[in-house]
């Protein structure tokens with residue numbers, strides 16, 4: 001396509017910025033599927049174009065051809081940014097509260113009792129985005145440890161593909177207006193109120209940070225950790241994955257969970273017809289079958 005044609009069609013479509021040709025869209029679809037497991041339908045052409053125009057601007061690139069070339073030469077370097085641009089990092093503290101209720105009322109007291117003699121407790125927040133999920137898990141875990149006076153070795157692993165999301169998770173700094181899910185009592189106990197240039201923000205308390213390890217991880221790649229985990233939270237992540245990718249992922253989760261360990265999915269996700277390794281035991285809560 002010539003520059004003139006590009007400009008004309010930009011005017012015609014009201015789009016400013018470079019246009020994504022069909023062949024480039026196909027390349028991006030294949031790339032994103034192969035590297036992130038995200039299955040983009042044909043109808044996402046405009047959306048991908050719009051979301052990536054911002055990324056091209058940030059990189060100082062004038063056309064999508066150059067961006068595709070960048071992906072060919074440095075696929076790993078750009079993957080996180082690409083995934084962030086086309087998927088969503090939306091999250092919040094205590095999202096899907098019923099999962100935390102189950103932890104507080106049943107699972108944490110049981111695990112801490114079972115593990116009180118030299119046991120270890122491990123929870124993985126897989127697809128943790130900007131950190132609200134693992135820090136909310138850390139709050140209920142820290143409170144359970146305090147309540148029971150337990151000295152169990154308990155930790156939370158938080159992983160994500162997106163470098164920007166992980167940067168925010170590591171900073172642990174949240175705008176007060178994004179903390180609706182956190183009660184006043186918990187705000188006082190687990191956050192430090194920002195002052196001066198941090199007015200309007202709250203920072204995660206070091207006692208919570210100690211419980212959380214934040215690491216980059218693409219769920220489609222090899223995993224360095226050996227487990228076993230007592231629970232895996234993979235919520236609102238597999239929504240973008242196609243059936244074979246979900247099936248493989250759930251089998252890998254089963255391999256890393258304790259017998260009877262728990263897998264928590266997001267509100268619109270299901271394991272129905274995808275795995276025999278789990279049984280449904282609550283609202284989007286699955287338990288690894290004991291065999």
Ligand SMILES: C[S@@+](CC[C@H](N)C(=O)[O-])C[C@H]1O[C@@H](n2cnc3c(N)ncnc32)[C@H](O)[C@@H]1O
Pocket residue numbers: 035036037083084087088089090091092095126127128129130133159160161162165217218219220234235236237266
């Ligand atoms: C909508 S957020 C969910 C955050 C949190 N789990 C929740 O439910 O609030 C989805 C996250 O999944 C991450 N993600 C998507 N594909 C991934 C992959 N292949 N490997 C690791 N993380 C991925 C995205 O970067 C994003 O931060």
